[in-house]
Amino acid sequence: MTDSPRPRARGADKRRRLTAAAARVLHEQGVERTTLADIAHAADVPVGNVYYYFKTKDDLVQAALSEHSAHLAELTGRLDELPDPRERLKALVETWIGQRDVAARFGCPTGTLAVELDKRADGTLDLEAGKVIGQLVDWAESQFRELGLPGPHDLAITFVAAYQGMSLMANALREPGIMTREGARLIDWLDSLAATGDRVPAPADPTGS
């Protein structure tokens, strides 16, 4: 508030570098196998200096999750500019297919983080990754609702589950082609929706599809 002569100019830069490095390295190596030295080295910051910007390792994990969340928000924000909700969903699948090589090597950044954090018994970060996945579900649900499809929430769950499933399989079997084939199948599924019912209401069919 007082006139501080921007003493944190380079400091903020280092914090940003550490956050970006954490997001990348934690995705590649997982939380438990990654040391602070790994992140510091990737960010080109002296090891001991990390604690000036982040009090604990978990704070860095939280920062990485925020990074993923912001990245997702930016991506969906761009997709929102497309006029048709169905085209937005299909474009998202295309994005995933485009990242098939990294998915086959390291899996979905948020999904694999969720798997690892869910193993925690203490209530520290075990649900934080789930929130980011929930953010994606919410966005997808909005698209399905805008399309007038019945059960938009369940459709969104199915949609995101398909992405997580194909990412895990591509990763476990080290086959990027799984992303391509399952992605195409997912797009077909999006196209098939409402082709059956067409009209909006859908009397009383909670099962959908």
Next chain:
Amino acid sequence: MTDSPRPRARGADKRRRLTAAAARVLHEQGVERTTLADIAHAADVPVGNVYYYFKTKDDLVQAALSEHSAHLAELTGRLDELPDPRERLKALVETWIGQRDVAARFGCPTGTLAVELDKRADGTLDLEAGKVIGQLVDWAESQFRELGLPGPHDLAITFVAAYQGMSLMANALREPGIMTREGARLIDWLDSLAATGDRVPAPADPTGS
């Protein structure tokens, strides 16, 4: 070799207990967060004694994977007694739904293990969990082939990916209901197959499963 008066009677028992405890605890806590003391305690074996049965921690992880593989083989072996391949697949999905609570808390044992091991850069165990998933894919592929459906391998990938996806989502969002709803959807999908193409012959296929 000589007539040893079964000195390994209790020894073999302890090894079995350690393997079973490893499978359970590694599923619940993950590999990196689980200590040898955790496994020893769960197996009711003194901590230092573990090394008499397993040279390294990774040996215990491998033993847990073998346990999961054997469990899967036993399960599919029972399903193979059903006359119709489609019923076998549907019965498997029912089994998964029946385990929804543990899936929502800890995820699929093999799938979460695969996610964690895939993060390893060294070539130690990073592909071992993928082999167990491949074992499931192979079994499912046999069923689809026996049904005379085109592209049985890809169908098997889709099938297992759906399972992994719904397990991960149920786990990340802590909602067992996802297993129920997505499981029902998966069964509907199985029923819908071949409704399109009707089955092309494959009348007497000697290779079939």
Next chain:
DNA sequence: GTCTATATCTAGATAGAC
């Protein structure tokens, strides 16, 4: 604000007594 040196703690692994 930045960084080095170091304290502390934990877990994997081993030596050797019983």
Next chain:
DNA sequence: GTCTATCTAGATATAGAC
């Protein structure tokens, strides 16, 4: 064959010099 005591490495975190 069983178990205890201990060694050692490495990682988080801190104290304090610059």
